Amino acid sequence: MRFNIEELEVLFPYPSIYPEQYAYMCDLKRTLDAGGHCVLEMPSGTGKTVSLLSLIVAYQQVQPEKRKLIYCSRTMSEIEKALAELKALMKYRTEQLGYEEEFRGLGLTSRKNLCLHPSVKREKSGSVVDARCRSLTAGFVKEKKERGEDVEMCVYHDNLDLLEPHNLIPPGVWTFDGLLKYGESQKQCPYFTARRMMPYCNVIIYSYHYLLDPKIAERVSRELSKDCIVVFDEAHNIDNVCIESLSIDLTEDSLRKATRGVNNLDRKITEMKSTDAEKLQSEYAKLVQGLQEADEARNEDAFMSNPALPDDLLKEAVPGNIRRAEHFVAFLKRFIEYLKTRMKVLHVISETPPSFLNHLRDLTFIERKPLRFCAERLTSLVRTLELTNIEDYQPLQEVATFATLIATYETGFLLILEPFESDTATVPNPILHFTCLDAAIAIKPVFERFSSVIITSGTMSPLDMYPKMLAFSTVIQQSYTMTLARKSFLPMIVPRGTDQSRITSAFQQRNDPSVIRNYGNLLTEFCKLTPDGIVVFFPSYLYMEGIISMWQGMGILDTVWKYKLILVETPDSQETALALETYRTACNNGRGAVLLCVARGKVSEGIDFDHHYGRTVLCIGVPFQYTESRILKARLEFLRETYRIKEQEFLSFDAMRHAAQCLGRVLRGKDDYGIMVMADRRFLSKRQQLPKWIQQALDDKYADLSVDQAVSAAKAFLREMSVPWSRVEQRGVSTWDAEDLAMHKAKQEEEMIRMLEEEAQNGGGMVEVDEYGGDDLDEVMADLDA
């Protein structure tokens, strides 16, 4: 269907559109016009991706400067889905417009997924694939080949050089599958095709890390121009991604490996001195000038990563005392030895970067400045030495990254040394956590560089938390509700058991048998009444294990077994994948199954339980983080002091976003239906923190139920859902075709005129309607009810 948003014609590849999609697109357009960032919360299963793509592509095509779209998503499957959507959209546009637009859309993923080399692609680990690929493609290997040495090279890579550099692949949208097929037929490497074509693409779809992880962003995304439109989809966890990308954990083992790496380097230098001293000398000469010169060759075969380097660092010359290769190696050795001594301490230490640097200098005479250059200097050295087995140097590189980070940032980081794994352990197994506390650091370059950044997800409430935590300002923050022709999901809060006693996963009452029995009861009852699949989320593995074994003792699992197959998520991803597959089979063949999983696990984040794969989701307990963790404590403190976010506020926000994620798993579209049960006393006070679309569907009468009440409500709901019902009834209410849309627009216009008239009469300015005005009050009320 084709329609206009203001003056912009949008081609939407479906015959009808949801009202919230239309609203979403309008807001997107406003953001793009205004040139700024926005945070949008769109209910899951309402076609967020396709709305995004159709609007932005339409926008791109009419703009003369053709702003590039960078679409970032979280998982491989989401990226693939987006590519497929884009492909369908472009096909539709071609049909409608009657001609093919000049357009390129490509996705990028790791070498591991895109490699075609017969032996390399069989490697299991991504870093090994990267390293092996490098040994087959690096510049110096090619030089050697040209000199007539017998070295192996990758033909898929070489063939690329025979093509025109800006036209490695015909225009159009390429899914990963398509890219692989094309690569195979043309004998060209899909990975490098995508990498090299990035500057010529209209749309790039890849993972967050390519933009956020400074180590990767530096080499993949640095050429992207300022006017790109950046979208982070499924961004509810973006702050954690930011933090993880800058945090480093060092263990004794990794330090040992790093030492081995340094010693190897040392040996290589000695070797090279005797065979090819000239190379070292020329590196030295370049370093005298500065890193940038030394790095003009920094291109796609830059294989080692550097943490967020401020520009001035690149322009400045390398400090004299680490210019020579041997000096630098000794420097690294000293630094690693120092870290080793720090690891010997038997009590917990938390330290800020400046204090660490002072101590370091007092003990080893390592100054801050050369430390900052560590990562870059190492990269340069490894390149000069023409090392191919990069994976051996991984731990060393980690140490170098650590050095650079700690010398670069004074605040926003904390060093925590935990000598023992747990409080009860007696054998030390020290871990040095260098944790980033400030999510804004990693994402700052993105906001600074790109004029429009769109952050969107199904669950982002409360919206203003994100701008606060990530330190940016928005043009628009909006949360959309879901328009439904019939009530197709039933959220319920169940704070009481059948016996009216409170149920909660709070730490003090966790092991209370009555609570456990009530939870067991809840599970059995819902297993009885739910058709096909049911998903249960627990706050943590530990809790899940505990409760399962207690249920086993109480005979609850035996009862459940009669109705459903029981499957459990484990931290092992392969086992979990197997469990999921079995679960799906059981749902398909009518046996029905219950999947027990963890709110922060893999299942809760990436797996959809649409239709019969998930008819009920039980959230057992509020998924709070483990608050005794020192890292979390430090972060809470930081948030309070820097962004004035209170501990309780953040913890509850974090718990609720995960809960909302879990709940959203069962509802993946408008013709899907499902039951959402929040079984914890503490959900009562957190009702306002649910996403708007869930809140809106949460009827007051379902907001405080006991288990048996919930059961009867669920039964009634399912009966209602089983009434035959056709999509036609949605028309005009929850889906619009062109006519409905036109009507809506006319109405809007009328409204607008009326407002203007009123305003003229009143003679006053526009009355700001504050949608959230009531929130504060509600919150207090909810707290009071608790």
Next chain:
Amino acid sequence: MCPVCKSARYLNPDMRFLVNPECYHKMCESCVDRRFSQGPAACPIAGCKRTLRKARFRTQTFEDIKVEREVDLRREVASVFNREEDDFETLQDYNDYLEQVENVTWNLINDIDVEDTRRKMDAYKEENRRQITRNHSNAAQEAISRKAREEEDHELTRLRRADARREDELERQEKSDARKGIINKLATTKGDAASIAREGRRAELKKSSAQRVALDKKRDGDVFAAGTENGDAGSGFTFKGLKKRVAPPPEKPYDPYGGWSAEKEYFSQQDFYDWDYLSNARTDPRHSAGGYDINDYCARALCDAFSGFGVFIEDEVSGRDLGSTPSMATTAAAAVGGERVDAKMEDVF
């Protein structure tokens, strides 16, 4: 295991190993006591003939004995070569310097030309004695101020944390009080329960937001107070970001005009002008109450009258050709000066 007495750690878990920076041979504490209590003696390790003193034995900091030795040498080198970046004209010079120092260290560590290097080092030390001591004291000064800064930061954080805790506590208190209030009200008054509850909550909300504002204010005040207190604590001044090289010139009193002064060049003003027009204003409290000073008026009038003397006609004439339009004030001034009417005056204000 101790290489001297061969006693092993598992027999004696408290055993400590010591090294002497003379030769870095490791031995246990009791061996050190036994052999060196009577004064300097030779190292008991076979093949090592060095004489060791007990006082210099110490525990090893680094696992790798080579690094231990390297750090000792570095300490020595660093005490001689302690120049800083500010001492150099360009960064390049500084980097070259760093590299040379590193070369010296490298030689000492790897026993290359030790004699020669040491001799050069000593010579350098002799030549630059004054510079070295100065840099040393600078470094010491810097360390002190750094420490003070750290302590200050620490104190501030502590205060902030205490505040936050207090704030939370207050809030909780408020909330429970308010709840009690509502319940009491519900118990004592007749009427619609819901409306009473709503009323109560609204009041509570208002109070808590007022409180927040108050606390914010208070906190800002506190921080400021703590900062100033610490600034002049103790005898040593701790200025942040002080340039350490040159002692700063004594600070002159602050001059808002940056050296520009309004000296009267062409006239001197009397204290009193006998002018009827003014006498009224001089005595009338309605003028003086507002801070109006008759002398200012006189000064301005005189200035208007005589400033024209500062005009150099030749310059003005050439300036005029560039097409300037005379303003009222300048015309008057020029007229007073008895010169050409259309001369242009630089407008000082």
